Amino acid sequence: MIVHIVMFKFRDENKNANLAKVTKKLNALVALIPELKKMEVGLNFTNSDRAFDLSIYSTFETESDMQTYAIHPEHLKVVELVKAVTLESKIVDYIL
Numbered sequence: 124m125i126v127h128i129v130m131f132k133f134r135d136e137n138k139n140a141n142l143a144k145v146t147k148k149l150n151a152l153v154a155l156i157p158e159l160k161k162m163e164v165g166l167n168f169t170n171s172d173r174a175f176d177l178s179i180y181s182t183f184e185t186e187s188d189m190q191t192y193a194i195h196p197e198h199l200k201v202v203e204l205v206k207a208v209t210l211e212s213k214i215v216d217y218i219l
Contacts, residue, residue: 124219125183130175132211141208142166142177148201149179155197158188175213182219189216 133141149164162181167174183189192198205212 125186125189126217126219127181127183127189128178128215130178130213131205131209133176133209137208138176145177145201145205145208148204152197152201156192156195158183158191158195160184160188175211 131145146164146166149162153159153162160182162179165178165180167176167178181192183192
């Protein structure tokens with residue numbers, strides 16, 4: 124099992140609306156991409172300089188499945204949206 128975690132820091136402009144929009148689009152990917160086994164989207168509630176605004180925890184059966192997800196057209200649409208509304212992201216991938 125492959126675990127893929129990503130954290131995003133959003134721009135201040137329209138932050139709450141963008142968080143809601145991105146959350147909805149990310150959650151929809153589970154039904155659209157068979158290789159994506161599970162996705163949890165979490166919104167941060169901690170007020171800290173180190174905090175990011177949104178995190179994704181997703182799982183895949185294989186690394187190949189994760190790579191298929193990465194280039195899937197539906198995922199790429201969300202990637203473009205995320206790039207437009209975020210300042211920074213961090214990622215970690217590991218085998219469970």
